[in-house]
Amino acid sequence: MKTSIQIEVRPTEIDVMGHVNNAKYLEYMEWSREDWYNKAGLPFDVFVEMGMGTVTANININYRKEAKLGQKLTVSTEPVRKGRSSYVLKHEIYNESGELVADAEVVNVVIDLKARKSVPLPEALAKQFES
Template structure:
C-alpha cells in the first residue's frame, strides 16, 4: 500500500530562482513519512514513551521538474522491508497535473534512544505500535 498526502508550496519555501529550495524537498518527504505513521496510529508521544524513534540513515533525491509557489504537491510514502535492522522507503512528489517533480529513496531504522542502537526487526516494532499497519505496508 502506498500512502499519500498533499502539500501546498508556501512562499517561504521558494528560493531566489522562484522555485522550491532543494532542502525543502527533504522536509516534504519527512512530513509525508510522519503523516503515514499518524495514519497508521503511531504517534510521536507513543514512540517517546517507549524511548524509541525512527531515524533516517540515508536519503537520495532525484529532481525531475521544479515546484513553484502555490503548486499542490502529492507526496507518497511506501515502506519496504527486508531482513535486519533497517527498512527502505520510496517517495514520489507529483504536481497536480500528475507530472513527477521528484523521487526520494532512503534507508531508515527504529532507534532505542537509551542504548543509541537500532532495534531489530522494524517490521515487528511497527506492528506492535500501529493500530492500522496498512499505511506502513504491513
C-alpha cells in the same frame, strides 16, 4: 500501505531561481512520512512507549521537475523493504498535472532511545512491509 498528503508551495519555500529550494523537498517528504507513521498506528509517542525511536540514515533523492509558487503537490509514502533494524520508505512528489517532481528512497533505522544503538524492528512496524 501507501499514503499521501497534499501541500501548496508557499513563498518561503522558493529560492533565488524562482522554484522550490532543494532542501524543502526533504521537508515535504518528512511531513508525508509523519503522516504515514500516524496512519499506520505508529505515531512518535508509541515508539517512545516502547523505548524506541527512528532515525534517518540515508536519503537518495531525484529532482525531476521544478515546482513553483502556488502549485499544489501530492506527496506519497510507501514501504519498500525492511532489514533487521532498518527499513526503506519510498516517496514520490507529483504536481497538479500528474508529473513526477521528485522521488526518493529513505533508509531509516530503529534505535533504543537510551542506548542510542540500533534494535530490531518492532512487530507493528515490520507488519507494514507485508504484502
